[in-house]
Amino acid sequence: MSKKIFWIIGVVAVCLIAIVVLTDVKEKGVNIEYEEQPYIGEESAPVEIVEFGDYKCPHCEEFNNSLFPIINKELVETGKAKFYFMNYSFIAADSITAAQFAETVYKELGNEKFWEFHHLLFANQITESGQENVMTEEFLKAVLEKVASPEETEKVMLAFSKNEGKEAWDKDMATAKNLGVSSTPAIFIGGKEFKGRTMDDFIKMVDEAATSGK
Numbered sequence: 442m443s444k445k446i447f448w449i450i451g452v453v454a455v456c457l458i459a460i461v462v463l464t465d466v467k468e469k470g471v472n473i474e475y476e477e478q479p480y481i482g483e484e485s486a487p488v489e490i491v492e493f494g495d496y497k498c499p500h501c502e503e504f505n506n507s508l509f510p511i512i513n514k515e516l517v518e519t520g521k522a523k524f525y526f527m528n529y530s531f532i533a534a535d536s537i538t539a540a541q542f543a544e545t546v547y548k549e550l551g552n553e554k555f556w557e558f559h560h561l562l563f564a565n566q567i568t569e570s571g572q573e574n575v576m577t578e579e580f581l582k583a584v585l586e587k588v589a590s591p592e593e594t595e596k597v598m599l600a601f602s603k604n605e606g607k608e609a610w611d612k613d614m615a616t617a618k619n620l621g622v623s624s625t626p627a628i629f630i631g632g633k634e635f636k637g638r639t640m641d642d643f644i645k646m647v648d649e650a651a652t653s654g655k
Contacts, residue, residue, distance in 0.1 A: 471619075471620065473629065474616065475489055475491075479526055480552070481517055481556060482520075483523060485520070486517070487522070488521060488631050489523060489525060489629075490522050490628065490629070491524075491526075491527055492524070492525070492526050492527070492627070493528070493625060493626065493628075494526060495528070495530050495536045495625045497533050497573075500626060501563065502563045502566045511640060515644065516644065521651065522630075522647050526559060527613040527617065528544070528613040529614065529617040529622050529627065535576040538577070539562065540610050541601070542578070542597075542601055542606060543555065543558060543562065543606070544605075544607075544609040545600050545601045545606035546585065546589075546606075547606075548605055548609065549593075549600050550589060550593055554588065554593070558584065558585055558589075561588060565584055578598075582598060630643075630647055633646075
């Protein structure tokens with residue numbers, strides 16, 4: 442496992458807005474509503490890890506492709522924690538389109554299919570030539586078709602046309618606002634924002650959350 446610094450919140454302006462820090466909320470921890478949110482891990486796992494992300498954010502893509510597999514192996518698959526994803530969409534208009542589409546996938550096809558789509562969407566954030574994909578409805582449908590049957594895809598497209606993913610997205614955005622989230626990826630462990638810089642810091646915070654009963 443790498444012990445190197447693996448990210449510093451705020452290093453790239455494209456993934457930032459003005460930093461508004463709600464210190465008491467982030468230091469003391471808060472109760473986050475996890476019901477009906479997509480997650481990976483055992484239901485009985487004692488610690489909740491939450492990533493607030495934007496499907497257009499390059500650091501979220503890096504986190505998903507490089508760091509999530511380590512967290513999954515070391516903490517999720519061992520039963521120490523379960524991992525949630527919640528939306529904080531702010532980079533572009535198609536950030537919102539992608540987030541609401543993903544919420545529709547979760548609503549219509551369930552947790553497992555959501556995560557397949559989620560990982561594939563990040564994997565397709567950039568083209569082979571290094572250009573940024575615009576996450577139009579047509580693009581999102583094409584990504585979904587790689588993990589869903591034609592019938593499943595059509596079901597999602599119909600629901601998306603009726604804005605079925607908007608309510609869940611609104612809930613995520615309200616949660617992010619209440620927590621003072623101002624950048625992506627923003628990680629909360631046991632209701633407290635992770636501010637460390639290494640995997641050792643990350644694992645230590647999970648262990649502390651488990652011990653404190655969070």
